[in-house]
Amino acid sequence: DQQVKQNSPSLSVQEGRISILNCDYTNSMFDYFLWYKKYPAEGPTFLISISSIKDKNEDGRFTVFLNKSAKHLSLHIVPSQPGDSAVYFCAAQGTNYGGSQGNLIFGKGTKLSVKP
Amino acid sequence: DTEVTQTPKHLVMGMTNKKSLKCEQHMGHRAMYWYKQKAKKPPELMFVYSYEKLSINESVPSRFSPECPNSSLLNLHLHALQPEDSALYLCASSPWGNQPQHFGDGTRLSIL
Numbered sequence: 522d523q524q525v526k527q528n529s530p531s532l533s534v535q536e537g538r539i540s541i542l543n544c545d546y547t548n549s550m551f552d553y554f555l556w557y558k559k560y561p562a563e564g565p566t567f568l569i570s571i572s573s574i575k576d577k578n579e580d581g582r583f584t585v586f587l588n589k590s591a592k593h594l595s596l597h598i599v600p601s602q603p604g605d606s607a608v609y610f611c612a613a614q615g616t617n618y619g620g621s622q623g624n625l626i627f628g629k630g631t632k633l634s635v636k637p
Numbered sequence: 638d639t640e641v642t643q644t645p646k647h648l649v650m651g652m653t654n655k656k657s658l659k660c661e662q663h664m665g666h667r668a669m670y671w672y673k674q675k676a677k678k679p680p681e682l683m684f685v686y687s688y689e690k691l692s693i694n695e696s697v698p699s700r701f702s703p704e705c706p707n708s709s710l711l712n713l714h715l716h717a718l719q720p721e722d723s724a725l726y727l728c729a730s731s732p733w734g735n736q737p738q739h740f741g742d743g744t745r746l747s748i749l
Contacts, residue, residue, distance in 0.1 A: 552735070553735040555737055555738075557740075562742070563742050563743075564641070564643075564727050564729075564740035564741050564742045564743050565680065565727070565740045566740070567737040567738070567739060567740075570737055572735060610679060610680075614735065624682055624685070624693060624695075625670075625680075625682065625738055627679030627680050627681075628679060629678065629679050630679060
């Protein structure tokens with residue numbers, strides 16, 4: 522039973538354009554959301570996070586939007602660069618989720634390809 | 638360069654062997670984690686240590702035994718593993734609370 526869903530296994534975007542990666546969650550106890558990027562043979566690298574008290578967080582080319590009523594978040598990368606090509610994981614955590622603070626639940630990932 | 642260091646990077650062992658995975662961080666984080674990741678799957682949490690005490694054990698078989706000797710080190714002792722335990726084992730650390738977890742590059746484990 523997936524609590525964090527990334528329904529697009531892959532996404533291809535032209536260099537310079539916007540990349541939009543989507544993520545849905547089912548558990549209303551989640552209150553902290555993160556995006557990680559993963560290259561082959563490396564561990565996940567933290568990109569950006571957002572708390573449930575906000576609906577937007579921006580860091581350079583990366584912006585995360587949170588729609589709590591829809592239980593949906595998205596990561597916007599603009600402009601996209603070839604070096605952004607990687608697998609992107611959405612993850613969620615609940616401070617009071619079953620007493621499991623620190624239990625990060627990951628989606629299955631979306632493979633982004635940015636073409637020159 | 639990752640600030641969480643895992644050794645070894647690769648490990649091949651037989652089902653009767655005993656080995657240990659090591660993880661080290663010097664960011665002053667007080668929470669440390671072990672995850673298991675199978676091919677084309679997301680990481681799955683195994684253990685959480687908070688202030689050197691085990692706070693979460695996600696129903697992991699006893700052939701995996703974690704140890705946190707101090708706030709900078711986390712070990713995972715392996716004994717009598719099965720072929721299905723072959724996976725990438727990731728260590729992470731974070732400050733406690735709603736803070737990002739920072740991952741090492743993992744140990745690629747193969748059980749013969």
